[in-house]
Amino acid sequence: MKQNRHTRQKILEASVEVFYERGFLGAKVDDISNKAGISHGTFYIYFKNKREVLWDLVEQTFNILFEITEAPWEKGSFYNSLEESLRGFFYVFEKHVKVIRCWKEVSLTDPAFMELWDKLTRKITSRIQQNIEHLMKTSLCRDCDPVIVAQALSGMVEHFAYVVFIKGDDYAYSLEEVVKTLADLWYRAIFGHVPHF
């Protein structure tokens, strides 16, 4: 039973690497079992096929990401909360970037994965949107379509995470500086003036 769980874990870990190196469609079950140090046939005891493996990985990632979006917004200033949120997002994104990349790859053709991604995205953007709507009500924020703004700002961050963690761009970004700059851009984009700390 312990062995069981251990082997399953080995397959999951190996899959992350193989999916990342070759892409989901390019990954062969053989690559995975080799990397996991198990025989080809053993793979099929634990998973029906490689899609099930990815589904498992993606569900784990989904749950973690979904959870952090529910973390209560920090009490302090909006700017500090924003910065903290971004820092947290980048931290989790980095840890799961290999799975996320694969998730998005498969979403292009597999509706179930797409659905899950959308669910997460909707959660995130709707939260930002609510925040903006709240700020608009209290007149702190410029008037604009909160849906579009939420989409745009979350997109900006997600896109940046991709660039930083996946492409490993020539320009070596200091993560702290990125967080600070993105928070600045976000803040100003909404409030339309420079924050006074």
Add this chain to the structure above:
Amino acid sequence: MKQNRHTRQKILEASVEVFYERGFLGAKVDDISNKAGISHGTFYIYFKNKREVLWDLVEQTFNILFEITEAPWEKGSFYNSLEESLRGFFYVFEKHVKVIRCWKEVSLTDPAFMELWDKLTRKITSRIQQNIEHLMKTSLCRDCDPVIVAQALSGMVEHFAYVVFIKGDDYAYSLEEVVKTLADLWYRAIFGHVPHF
């Protein structure tokens, strides 16, 4: 000869659709030739394999996108230029979104496609970056790392284009409103105050 060009064109057009529906790796040459209304063998008269077809499509798209980034920045106000640029970008992106999606899919595993995408991205962000650096010199813009800002803002737009044109989100965005909102966000993010028209 005329027939020639016609068949080649039919293959290219069919490929765009098949690649979009099934993804590049999921697309079979048979699907393409069926959709193009030609026999299996004919495909191979015109292209070595499906990668060559995508390369052809991507090169066309690259050239168009590369060209529009060289269009001189409009004389008028910065805000108007920005809006016009975004409008132009969305227009072209929409026309080529199917190829672009595939391009990015393949870039995950094929360095040549990645290289071409990077070349485009670098061109776009470096242009934005120069613009920001110029604005910073004339003190119109807040002090910040121009590289990160360029990356973030172009990412915001690119990401939005994806959402609008590929996912066809439930929320039916008015393109004009999107352009206006993104221009606003962009403008405020840089200048840190509301534009006076």
Add this chain to the structure above:
Amino acid sequence: MKQNRHTRQKILEASVEVFYERGFLGAKVDDISNKAGISHGTFYIYFKNKREVLWDLVEQTFNILFEITEAPWEKGSFYNSLEESLRGFFYVFEKHVKVIRCWKEVSLTDPAFMELWDKLTRKITSRIQQNIEHLMKTSLCRDCDPVIVAQALSGMVEHFAYVVFIKGDDYAYSLEEVVKTLADLWYRAIFGHVPHF
């Protein structure tokens, strides 16, 4: 009509070269029509397929080789006749070596070609055999199985022709010396003593 014959000839000539370069099975009709400077379809006006082309070439070669084996044995000494025969054989073999090589290649799997080659071989060896039998009757030749001897000696010559003309061995053979040496070997093998000129 003249055009006709001319085109046919071009195909035959091109085929010889292509068959030689790529082997019969490796030769594509496209290679032949390209080398002949005609269109792909034109080939099929003149020949049913590439086998027919080779058959035509082989028949020509067969007729020439068959004919020279009927040339009357020279009046003079046996040794001189032998030398002259070998010289003649090498001369013709060189001119037709490309076709012959292909002929033998195809004979491995195509009975008709094999049959034709055998017919030639039987003719040649039976002639040698008769010669030997005649010499044996007149007691000039050592006693031995004329069939085996004929086979062996003709084989020796044919094999050498292959080496000289096809492989282009490192060792640059002087054709005259080869003829002389082979005639010597042949002569001594039969008569069992050195010839007195």
Add this chain to the structure above:
Amino acid sequence: MKQNRHTRQKILEASVEVFYERGFLGAKVDDISNKAGISHGTFYIYFKNKREVLWDLVEQTFNILFEITEAPWEKGSFYNSLEESLRGFFYVFEKHVKVIRCWKEVSLTDPAFMELWDKLTRKITSRIQQNIEHLMKTSLCRDCDPVIVAQALSGMVEHFAYVVFIKGDDYAYSLEEVVKTLADLWYRAIFGHVPHF
């Protein structure tokens, strides 16, 4: 593991037959796997393609043939040694004739196979050549170009082996008589007189 070796062996054995029946280029992997009693896919577990199968077979044959040319020349009389050598050669040749035929077929178009054949041929002829040169020094042999003679005599034997084992000529040769006759021809060709036993 035992199964493993067994299947590989079955493929090799089936290949010999199929290559012989259809020629190398005419042989289909399907023919081989059918004859071996395995599925199509299994073939590719053991060999990359049919060329690799032939290469394996040819290497085995090469090693055996190469080895026997290194067998020390028998102590006794030259004639007896010669006879024994020819007998040995015919014996091995017969066992491997199917592979040899294929080897020569492929050599026409595949340089690697040609190279290996040449290596063998050079070894054989150079050994004969040395033998002749030695005999010439001790004045036992007539003066002649040892290279040409070696080439010619080895060619005579090789050619005969082909005729006897591949074509299965109408004339049923007694192998013993062939060996004796070829030894006679060889001996007299070199020494120029009849041997006294």
Add this chain to the structure above:
DNA sequence: CATGAATGAGCTTTCATTCAT
């Protein structure tokens, strides 16, 4: 006659999946 685009049968090769051990 000449053309060359189009065809499709036929072959090669890969790899997810099964199953006897």
Add this chain to the structure above:
DNA sequence: AATGAATGAAAGCTCATTCAT
């Protein structure tokens, strides 16, 4: 549970041959 040899469906690709112009 674990193994890994065997399977065969599903692509990929080639090229001899046809046929409308």
